[in-house]
Amino acid sequence: MNVIIMGPPGAGKGTQSKRLEEKYDIKQLSTGEMLRAEIESKSALGREVESIMDRGELVPDELIIALIESRMSHSDCKNGVIFDGFPRTVAQAEALDEMLESHGRTLDAVIALSVDEAKLVDRLHTRIAETQAAGGAVRSDDNEDTLRRRLEEYHDKTAPISRYYADRNMLQTVDGMQPIAAVESAIAAILDRARAA
Ligand code: ADP
Numbered sequence: 001m002n003v004i005i006m007g008p009p010g011a012g013k014g015t016q017s018k019r020l021e022e023k024y025d026i027k028q029l030s031t032g033e034m035l036r037a038e039i040e041s042k043s044a045l046g047r048e049v050e051s052i053m054d055r056g057e058l059v060p061d062e063l064i065i066a067l068i069e070s071r072m073s074h075s076d077c078k079n080g081v082i083f084d085g086f087p088r089t090v091a092q093a094e095a096l097d098e099m100l101e102s103h104g105r106t107l108d109a110v111i112a113l114s115v116d117e118a119k120l121v122d123r124l125h126t127r128i129a130e131t132q133a134a135g136g137a138v139r140s141d142d143n144e145d146t147l148r149r150r151l152e153e154y155h156d157k158t159a160p161i162s163r164y165y166a167d168r169n170m171l172q173t174v175d176g177m178q179p180i181a182a183v184e185s186a187i188a189a190i191l192d193r194a195r196a197a
Contacts, residue, residue, distance in 0.1 A: 007113030056149030113176030
């Protein structure tokens with residue numbers, strides 16, 4: 001089963017993807033996490049994307065597409081993938097269609113988490129506080145200025161892909177403002193239907 005989880009920054013894509021990973025035994029591919037690992041390891045790619053991410057802008061399509069393409073062929077993706085944070089542009093959505101086809105796979109569901117954007121700043125502060133309480137490092141793009149830029153990028157470049165999937169009758173929206181467990185059940189109901197189809 002191959003699934004896309006989309007939504008603005010702070011919508012809960014990562015939280016839900018991790019839960020689905022266990023429940024359906026499919027692999028979460030978070031492009032944000034993959035890029036942060038590249039930065040951490042000081043790779044050439046990491047050096048290239050670090051300042052772009054710190055500004056809250058999208059990294060170039062060709063870098064992301066190459067990253068996903070190489071990752072998808074790993075054996076841990078053979079049962080399926082939850083795409084978290086990808087695709088983020090129409091060009092990436094088109095590239096994903098081609099990749100899936102060349103791997104003989106299909107896309108089973110596209111889930112958009114809808115949120116009240118006025119609440120995203122509160123969620124950001126909660127995430128920072130929780131990370132610090134757990135002794136972890138706060139993401140360098142988790143601050144209010146960068147969040148605003150990430151939201152602009154989302155509206156300019158990512159929101160249009162809802163249309164791309166709606167036109168293909170793939171898009172299903174889940175209210176991301178519900179408690180985490182309720183969001184999870186709503187997504188699971190969609191995936192169970194997709195799996196039975
Ligand atoms: P969030 O959804 O909370 O903004 P992510 O961890 O998904 O966080 O992404 C963090 C940053 O990584 C983005 O702001 C962007 O710079 C970069 N990024 C992640 N995925 C993509 C993508 N598919 N295309 C372009 N840039 C991406």
